Amino acid sequence: MTVDLPVLEQTAAPRAASARWSRYARPALGLVLPVACALGxxxxxDLGYSNGRLVPPPSKVFETIVELGKSGELTRHILATLWRVGAGFALGVIAGTILGAISGYWSFARRLLDPTVQAMRAIPSLAWVPLFVLWLGIFETSKIVLIAVGVFFPIYLGVMGAILSVDRKIVEVGRVFRLSGPAMIRRILLPAVLPAYVVALRVGLGLGWMFVVAAELIGASEGLGYLLLDGQQLGKPAQILAAIVIFAILGKLTDWLIEAAAAPLLRWQDAFGARGGV
Known part of the structure; x- marks a missing residue:
């Protein structure tokens, strides 16, 4: 049985066009709701149903962002916040990954560490602020450590839970093939843990962005959290909303960076969501 090549080419062309359209249409679909709310x-x-004093319209918020950008203030605040989130996220990820892996792989360590970690996880973020000020002062160290604390817990839980949920049958297969400890970790545990680890990284990053606001209440003179507080004290709702919008944009961009970096490592997955769902 032979298949005419022109027929195959005619079938492949619409599929390629559809794939290209899907590649750009799906991300654009996520803009529909915020854009519709803003236009609404x-x-x-504009129609006079609200004076827009307490909740300024998007045009006023955009105007505020442009003014802050022209003055150079916005760049300074964004860079300060990005530095704090980046440094705190890195510290939280390192500590959470190491302790989560130890607790998940070694039952004695889990029984020793996990009760204390779970108790500390229930402490509100603002409760750490006065303690870190006393210990570390009001400068950058206390802010970065506070963000690292927020990032640590979801990473720790994600790594430990992922290791504990690895299918026992897969581990037994590794033992049948007499894999060494490092080989077992590299060939069995790491691929099994990676999807949950990526989710934990995304959750930890989101908490890092939330904790940076609390961190920038510790004697900060720059940063998006400071911009929020300054807008509240001076009665500038447009400035508050501008800072919130920038937080949302930066948070989404950094979350997308984690997704994009992890995508090549998760191509082996044949999961429902990996093919776009329904």
Whole structure:
């Protein structure tokens, strides 16, 4: 049985076009809701149903962002916040990964460490602020450590839970093939843990962005959290909303970076979500 090549080419062309359209249409679909809400509120204010004083319209918020950008203030605040989140995220990921892996792989360590970690996880973020100020001062170290604390817990739980949930049958297969300890970790545990680890990284990053606001209440003179507080004290709702919008954009961009970096490592997955779901 032979298949005409022109027929195959005609079938492949629409599929390629559809794939290209899907590649750009799916990310654009995520903009529909925020853009629709922004246009709706702009219309409500324009029609006079609200004066827009306490909740300024998007045009006013955009104007505030442009003004802050022209003055150079916005760049300074964004860089300060990015540095704090990046440093705190790195410290939290290192500590959470190491302790989570030890607790997940070694039952004695889990029984020793996990009760204390779970108790500390229940402590509100703001409760750490006065303690870190006393211990580390009001400068950058206390802010970075506070963010690292927020990042640590989801990473620790994600890594430990992922290791504990590895299918026992897969481990037994590794033992049948007489894999050494390092080989077992590299060929069995790491691939099994990686999907959950990526999710834990994304959750930890989100908490890092949340904790940076609390961190920048510790004597900060720059940063997006400081911009929020300054807008509240001076009665500038447009500045507050501008800072919130920038937080949302930066948070989404950094989350996308983790997704993009992890995608090549997760191509082996044949999961429902890996093919776009329904």
């Amino acid at each position: 509120w702009e219309l409500v204010v």
